[in-house]
Amino acid sequence: MKTTKTIFQDGTHKWVAIVRDPAKPNHLVDTNEYLVTHGGRGLLLDPGGAEIFPAVFSALATEFDPSALAGIFASHQDPDICSSLALWLEFNPQMHCHVSWLWSSFIPHFGGTAETFVQIPDEGMSISLEGLMLQAVPAHYLHSSGNFNLYDKIAKVLFSGDIGAALLPSSENGLFVEDFDRHIRHAEGFHRRWMGSNEAKRRWCERVAQMEIDMLCPQHGAIYQGADVQRFINWFDELQVGIVNA
Amino acid sequence: MTTEQVAQTGIDLLRIVRINEEIKRVVAVSFKINIMALNAIFLAKRAGTAARGFAVLSNEFRSFSEELRSSMAALTSMVYSCVNEVSMVLQEMRFTRLLQEASQLSSHASLAPMLRRRGLENVTHQENLARLRSQLRRALDDAFQMVELGGVLAKSAKIEAAYGQSFAASLSQVSGEFDHIVEEIRASLESLRRSAFFAGN
Numbered sequence: 001m002k003t004t005k006t007i008f009q010d011g012t013h014k015w016v017a018i019v020r021d022p023a024k025p026n027h028l029v030d031t032n033e034y035l036v037t038h039g040g041r042g043l044l045l046d047p048g049g050a051e052i053f054p055a056v057f058s059a060l061a062t063e064f065d066p067s068a069l070a071g072i073f074a075s076h077q078d079p080d081i082c083s084s085l086a087l088w089l090e091f092n093p094q095m096h097c098h099v100s101w102l103w104s105s106f107i108p109h110f111g112g113t114a115e116t117f118v119q120i121p122d123e124g125m126s127i128s129l130e131g132l133m134l135q136a137v138p139a140h141y142l143h144s145s146g147n148f149n150l151y152d153k154i155a156k157v158l159f160s161g162d163i164g165a166a167l168l169p170s171s172e173n174g175l176f177v178e179d180f181d182r183h184i185r186h187a188e189g190f191h192r193r194w195m196g197s198n199e200a201k202r203r204w205c206e207r208v209a210q211m212e213i214d215m216l217c218p219q220h221g222a223i224y225q226g227a228d229v230q231r232f233i234n235w236f237d238e239l240q241v242g243i244v245n246a
Numbered sequence: 247m248t249t250e251q252v253a254q255t256g257i258d259l260l261r262i263v264r265i266n267e268e269i270k271r272v273v274a275v276s277f278k279i280n281i282m283a284l285n286a287i288f289l290a291k292r293a294g295t296a297a298r299g300f301a302v303l304s305n306e307f308r309s310f311s312e313e314l315r316s317s318m319a320a321l322t323s324m325v326y327s328c329v330n331e332v333s334m335v336l337q338e339m340r341f342t343r344l345l346q347e348a349s350q351l352s353s354h355a356s357l358a359p360m361l362r363r364r365g366l367e368n369v370t371h372q373e374n375l376a377r378l379r380s381q382l383r384r385a386l387d388d389a390f391q392m393v394e395l396g397g398v399l400a401k402s403a404k405i406e407a408a409y410g411q412s413f414a415a416s417l418s419q420v421s422g423e424f425d426h427i428v429e430e431i432r433a434s435l436e437s438l439r440r441s442a443f444f445a446g447n
Contacts, residue, residue, distance in 0.1 A: 001351050053344045058351035067356055087344060090360055 002033075002052075002059035005175055007215060007223065008155040013038045013132060015157050016063050017217065020173050021055045028052065029167075031080050032219055034159055035060060036152065039130030041070040044088065045150060045159050046081045046219050050110075053084040070129060071096040071118075073136070075161030075219065076144030077103040079110075086111025098127055098136065102146025120148055137207065139163060141200035149208075156214040163204070164232055165190055166221030177222045180231050187221065188239070195241035205237040252339050258375075259332045261443035265382075266325045272434050273318045279311035279427055286403075286420045293413035299406040300417050303399055307424060310396045314431070317389045324382045331375045338368050383444045390435045393428060400425035 001021065008015040018033040033056050034045040042064050048056050060066060069092055074082040082097070089095055089111055099107055101119035108117070118127075124136045127150070137149040143162050150159040166187035177183045195201055209230075216224040216232060224232045283304050290301035342364045349357040403424055407417035 050340070050344060054347035054351055057348040057354075061352045061354040066354065087341060090341075090345070091356055 002055045004035075004059050004063050006063075007175075007217070008152075008157055010154070012040060013154065015152070015155055015215075015217075016060075017175060017223065018056055018059045019175060021052065024052065024055065029080055030220060032217070032221075032223075033060075034217055035064060036129060036132075036134065036150075037064060038132035041068055041130045043071050043073055043127070043129050043134070044069055045073045046075050046161065047072055047084050047088055048082075049080045050084045050087060053087045056084070057087075066091045068092075069095055071098060071127075073097075073127065073134075073148075073150050073159075074099040074103070074107060075139075075149065075159070076100065076147045077106050078144070081161075081219070082107060083110045085116075089116065100140075100144075100146030100148060103144075122146075124148065139200075139204050141195070141197040142204055143194040143196055145196075151211060151213075153212065156212050157217060158208065158211065158213045158215070158229075159217045161219050162194060163191075163236070164216050164218035164221070164224060165194075166218070168221050172222075174222055177224050177228050180224075180228050183222060184232075184235055190220075191236065191239055192241055192243055198241055201236060201239075201241055205233050209233055252336070252343075255332060255335050255339060258443060259329070259336065261441055262325060262328045262332060265438055265441055265443060266322070266329070268434055268438055269318055269321050269325060272431055273315065273322070275427055275431055275434075276311050276314040276318060279314070279424070280308060282420065282423060282427070283308035283311060286417075286424075289413065289416060289420060293410050293417065296409060296411040297406070297413055297417060300403060300410060300421075303403045303406055306399055307396075307403070310392070310399060313392060314389070314396070317385070317392060321382065321385050321389065324378060324385060328375065328378045328382060331371060331378055335368070335371045335375060338364065338371060342368065379444060383439070386435060386439050390432070390439060393432045393435055396428045397425070397432060400428045 001023065002018050003020055005017045005019065006014055007017050014037045016035040018035065024030060028051060031048050033048050036043045036045065057066060069088065072082065072085065072088060072095065074097055085097060085107065096118050097107065097112060097116050098118045098120055101121060104117045104119045120136045122138060122140065124138050127134045127136060135151040137151050139147045139149045139161065141147065147161060149161055166183060167190055168186050213229045214225060216229045286304035286307065287301060290297040290304055345357060345361055345364065349361060400421060403421035404418065407421045408414055410417040
């Protein structure tokens with residue numbers, strides 16, 4: 001079963017990271033899921049693949065009533081992001097899935113009806129969770145062609161999807177980045193290969209450098225906090241991406 | 247939900263796909279019969295009164311090929327329904343397995359009623375599949391009977407060909423081809439009727 005860790009709390013406003021499952025089969029990539037709660041409702045960010053649903057569900061249920069989930073935010077269309085969609089909809093068929101307009105007719109292959117999907121335009125949009133305004137921030141081509149991060153300006157948390165992701169060895173399973181230089185070695189190959197556009201990367205770096213961010217939370221690997229957030233943005237800005245030696 | 251049940255449903259899907267491939271083969275052959283019947287009608291006209299009986303049988307053959315095609319179209323539609331139902335059962339099984347795993351890890355109250363509902367839905371899908379399976383079997387039996395009659399037509403055409411005087415050799419060749427093709431279809435349908443899909447195991 002995965003474990004949960006509350007990384008921000010102010011009254012009912014919480015960010016919960018759902019991470020690390022020692023029982024997960026090795027052939028499945030490890031993923032982080034995040035739950036944002038406010039006023040008794042929840043938004044689940046990148047709920048994960050169908051095969052890890054039992055581990056995510058059981059961890060989430062220790063913190064929050066799954067039937068009180070108001071929606072799902074899918075950063076992009078990959079199966080490790082949201083192939084569990086149909087299973088989550090079992091708990092609340094009225095639940096909405098916020099996703100780039102680009103993928104709104106592709107993701108229904110994982111489940112849901114026409115009413116399930118809220119299309120996010122390319123420029124992004126605000127998503128309200130019981131009055132808490134969350135911002136879908138464009139991150140196109142990083143790595144998906146229709147890709148969004150989610151920013152909470154009150155908590156100063158940016159859910160960055162695959163940006164900042166690191167494929168860590170099992171010996172390094174801390175929730176937060178502890179040694180940036182050592183950590184980033186596990187992120188470099190991933191970013192060079194998965195991020196498709198230097199131009200898109202530059203725009204993203206310029207955009208997020210202007211935001212107040214205490215924690216940058218990727219979908220794989222450890223969370224960047226404090227000064228490591230800016231360190232990561234600077235590192236990413238310098239990195240040449242979209243290259244493969246083949 | 248056992249691993250054996252999931253494996254069995256996967257095997258069912260494979261079997262139904264094979265049935266579909268065999269039906270496609272029969273449909274292709276039935277087009278061939280239609281063209282052969284047209285040629286036989288023209289040949290009988292040229293042969294005149296000596297091949298009057300053969301001409302009647304050729305017309306019957308043409309009707310037979312059309313009936314065979316519509317019978318195969320109905321079978322194809324039933325096969326698609328079976329594929330759809332088997333796919334639903336496979337998806338249901340996967341989701342039920344994942345929800346069962348979740349219920350082993352969590353005691354959340356919503357899981358038990360959800361699993362009960364899924365169990366009922368699974369029974370409904372299994373019943374639908376059993377109904378479709380038996381409909382398909384009956385339709386195959388009907389098609390088989392029709393082809394047996396086609397065989398009788400082919401044998402009669404062989405006899406009539408012998409009265410074709412100077413056209414007897416050509417008519418005999420055509421009737422022999424009819425007989426060969428009908429036998430081919432009969433063998434295909436016979437193998438389909440014996441498919442383990444209908445035994446449900």
